[in-house]
Amino acid sequence: xxxxxxxxxxxxxxxxxxxxxxxxxxxxxxxxxxxxxxxxxxxxxxxxxxxxxxxxxxxxxxxxxxxxxxxxxxxxxxxxxxxxxxxxxxxxxxxxxxxxxxxxxxxxxxxxxxxxxxxxxxxxxxxxxxxxxxxxxxxxxxxxxxxxxxxxxxxxxxxxxxxxxxxxxxxxxxxxxxxxxxxxxxxxxxxxxxxxxxxxxxxxxxxxxxxxxxxxxxxxxxxxxxxxxxxxxxxxxxxxxxxxxxxxxxxxxxxxxxxxxxxxxxxxxxxxxxxxxxxxxxxxxxxxxxxxxxxxxxxxxxxxxxxxxxxxxxxxxxxxx
Ligand SMILES: Cc1cc2nc3c(=O)[nH]c(=O)nc-3n(C[C@H](O)[C@H](O)[C@H](O)COP(=O)(O)OP(=O)(O)OC[C@H]3O[C@@H](n4cnc5c(N)ncnc54)[C@H](O)[C@@H]3O)c2cc1C
Numbered sequence: 001x002x003x004x005x006x007x008x009x010x011x012x013x014x015x016x017x018x019x020x021x022x023x024x025x026x027x028x029x030x031x032x033x034x035x036x037x038x039x040x041x042x043x044x045x046x047x048x049x050x051x052x053x054x055x056x057x058x059x060x061x062x063x064x065x066x067x068x069x070x071x072x073x074x075x076x077x078x079x080x081x082x083x084x085x086x087x088x089x090x091x092x093x094x095x096x097x098x099x100x101x102x103x104x105x106x107x108x109x110x111x112x113x114x115x116x117x118x119x120x121x122x123x124x125x126x127x128x129x130x131x132x133x134x135x136x137x138x139x140x141x142x143x144x145x146x147x148x149x150x151x152x153x154x155x156x157x158x159x160x161x162x163x164x165x166x167x168x169x170x171x172x173x174x175x176x177x178x179x180x181x182x183x184x185x186x187x188x189x190x191x192x193x194x195x196x197x198x199x200x201x202x203x204x205x206x207x208x209x210x211x212x213x214x215x216x217x218x219x220x221x222x223x224x225x226x227x228x229x230x231x232x233x234x235x236x237x238x239x240x241x242x243x244x245x246x247x248x249x250x251x252x253x254x255x256x257x258x259x260x261x262x263x264x265x266x267x268x269x270x271x272x273x274x275x276x277x278x279x280x281x282x283x284x285x286x287x288x289x290x291x292x293x294x295x296x297x298x299x300x301x302x303x304x305x306x307x308x309x310x311x312x313x314x315x316x317x318x319x320x321x
Contacts, residue, residue, distance in 0.1 A: 004105070007073065011209040016175055019074040019206055021213040026068035028053060028220040031184075034064040051307060057224040058310065064187035070211060072180045077107035079172040080213060083194075089186040090257045094178040098164040101157060105175035106146035111135045113201060124198070145171055187214060189227050195230070211237050224252050244321050254320050260287045263311045265303040286315065 006012055010020035030050045035056055056064055076084065085092065114135045115125035132136075149169050156166040172262065183191070191214070194198060194207035207245050215222040235243065264282045267273075273281065278298065297303070 001180075010073075011212065013074075013076070013205045013209050014107055014202060015110070016107065017075045017206070017210045018081075019072055019076075019079070019213075020181065021070060021217070023071040023072050024069065024217045026184075028218050030067045031056065031064045031218070031221055034067040035061070036052070040253060051081065054224045054227070054307065057221065058228050058313075062185045065188065065221065066183040068129070068184040068221075070184070070187060070214065070217060072213070074180060074206060075175050075177040075276060076206055077173050077202065078208065080200075081141060081178070082172070083200065083203050084105050084180075084206070087182070087190045090180050090190075091180050092180050092184040095168040095176055096303050097170075097176075098162075099317075101163060102150075102153060102167060102170060102174060103215050104150055105125065106142070106150070106171070107173040107175065108139060108142045108146070114138050121198075123200075127200070138314055142173060146173060151265070159257040183212070183223065184218060191225075192229050229233070240321065252321065256286070257289070259311050259315050260285050261297065261303050262306050263308055266308045266311065269305045270308075280282060 002209075006018050006140050007020055010018035012018050028049065031053055035052055035156040055061075081094075086206060110134075114130050118126040118130050120126070149171055152169050153166050156169065187210070191207055191211050194203050195211060196204075199207070213223075222267065260282065263285050264278060264287070268278060269280060279294050282289070282294055289297070
């Protein structure tokens with residue numbers, strides 16, 4: 001345990017770090033408001049707003065997301081800050097080691113986070129268990145180098161050496177602190193890269209904590225971000241060609257059929273139709289089952305509903321494939 005004082009509302013990250021939301025400008029409403037300048041007014045029903053936000057994110061229409069801004073206060077090891085600072089669109093103000101003396105806050109990894117170098121990923125760790133005595137050694141070295149360099153740093157400070165030079169002796173596991181402000185579009189970009197399993201564990205911890213704040217400020221946009229960006233998938237030409245040539249036509253036909261039924265069920269949910277209208281609706285949307293088959297499937301129930309626009313776009317993609 002350490003006796004670090006965490007600011008109110010902060011989420012603790014790693015052994016001595018934290019992140020907290022200082023301020024925010026705008027919410028889901030600000031995205032909709034900005035988008036409507038380009039798309040025209042229309043209804044302001046929540047479901048429509050949600051559909052619009054999801055449409056914008058799905059189609060990478062990014063500028064409305066730049067209307068929302070969030071400002072964070074974070075404390076992280078310097079080696080994490082070095083990765084974080086690569087996201088160039090943010091506004092940053094960092095604790096100055098030219099002006100102020102360094103605090104004795106060093107990152108010491110927990111035993112569970114000590115792993116061997118991955119044999120497959122040059123940038124990562126792997127799952128092989130590190131023997132306890134080697135873990136102990138790692139922690140001892142982290143502690144030893146931190147204590148030793150901090151003692152030298154203090155000695156140089158006391159001798160009157162300029163702080164801007166004396167800090168050069170300190171290692172990159174020293175904690176630094178900053179205010180970091182960015183717009184939602186670029187925060188999503190940051191989160192997508194830094195919450196990914198390929199990102200280093202130590203920055204992932206901060207990205208995940210940041211995400212929990214973002215989710216509260218823009219719940220609808222965050223859900224869309226999760227659906228399309230985090231959990232969505234992009235296919236290259238090679239991958240698309242393989243899918244196209246290797247998957248039998250009946251798979252595509254089944255998928256199209258499922259989507260058409262979902263479109264009809266969703267349209268029916270929005271505006272209740274009688275039985276005759278339903279079959280026409282099914283045909284208008286490209287359904288090819290005969291009326292009897294349609295009725296059997298329809299009456300069996302449990303057809304899931306979804307966003308009609310999105311389902312139609314998916315149908316188009318399946319057709320292009
Ligand atoms: C897993 C992982 C491993 C990495 N490994 C390395 C590594 O080994 N070495 C290394 O050096 N970096 C590495 N990086 C950092 C990486 O290359 C990027 O610098 C970092 O992720 C920031 O991405 P970005 O430039 O898209 O973001 P930002 O700087 O936030 O920019 C966001 C977007 O704005 C636009 N933009 C911003 N500035 C400019 C500009 N000046 N000109 C034109 N467009 C601009 C770009 O479209 C950019 O995508 C790694 C990142 C990750 C996630």
